[in-house]
Amino acid sequence: MNKITIIGGGNLGKSIISGLASSNLFEAESITVVDKSKYNLKEIEENLGVSTSQNIIESIIDVEWIILCVQPRQLDSVLQEVKDVVTIDQVLISTVTGTSISEINEVIPENKVIRVMPNTGASKKLSMTCIAANDDVTEELTMVQKMFDTIGKTLVIEERLMQAATVLGASGIAFFLRFLRAMIQGGIQMGFHPHEAQIIAVQTAMGAATLVAENGTHPECEIDKVTTPQGCTIEGLNEMEHRGLSSSVIKGVMASYEKINTIK
Secondary structure: OOOEEEEOOOHHHHHHHHHHHOOOOOOHHHEEEEOOOHHHHHHHHHHHOOEEEOOHHHHOOOOOEEEEOOOHHHHHHHHHHHOOOOOOOOEEEEOOOOOOHHHHHHHOOOOOEEEEEOOHHHHHOOEEEEEEEOOOOOHHHHHHHHHHHOOEEEEEOOHHHHHHHHHHHHHHHHHHHHHHHHHHHHHHHHOOOHHHHHHHHHHHHHHHHHHHHHHOOOHHHHHHHOOOOOOHHHHHHHHHHHOOHHHHHHHHHHHHHHHHOOOO
16 A cells, blocks of 8 residues: 655645545555644544644654655754655655755655645645656656646646746746736726625636636637727726736746745
8 A cells, every 4th residue: 555644734735635635546544644733633634534643753654655745944854853764765755945856865865856836726626736856756756746636737847947836836826816806906996896896806717717728728819809809808908018017927927036046
């Protein structure tokens, strides 16, 4: 039986556990979650039916997969704690922002390491998870893709793009939500009650994303379908561009990218 231990039972950890527990990849009893918070562990055990523990060392013995799902500032202490216990055949999966495979291998040099970057859509099984690994990791990479397919969509990328993936995929949630908030505010100004404006804007956003995802089209193709000559749509689009919409978004993305490359 495949066995897996997730170190960290926070929001992301819970989302990953939920996906794995509801899949056919692991039996519930073969999944162990480690966390310092008794409250988190009790909630996970009651809601997801997996094993829980506050003891990292005991929890990683005889497991094939170890997911590091902790804050960047906690990672080094976790690695130091487990480095003399992990065996060479165990695979480390890191969700930790800004820490490279080579940096983890400096502490635990013999083990295969795979980096993953999910986003908060994982809680609704709508994560965009980017995955990176060294060239010698093939079979394990396929399994990790299957794991994270349980909480959304996955894409294997080069490790050099992981910082960019964090900005586009993880910070991107906040960027889209800020645009969504602006749409809701515009709806209120036109006369809708806030909850009505939110219903309309949210469903419209979901429809727009689904059109591009399922039709496989460029966004401009879908824009053209609702943009008539001298109509209200092109009037609004042009005003947004005059005010710098596209430029502001690109600059915001790049500012976030520049910042993430300075964080350690």
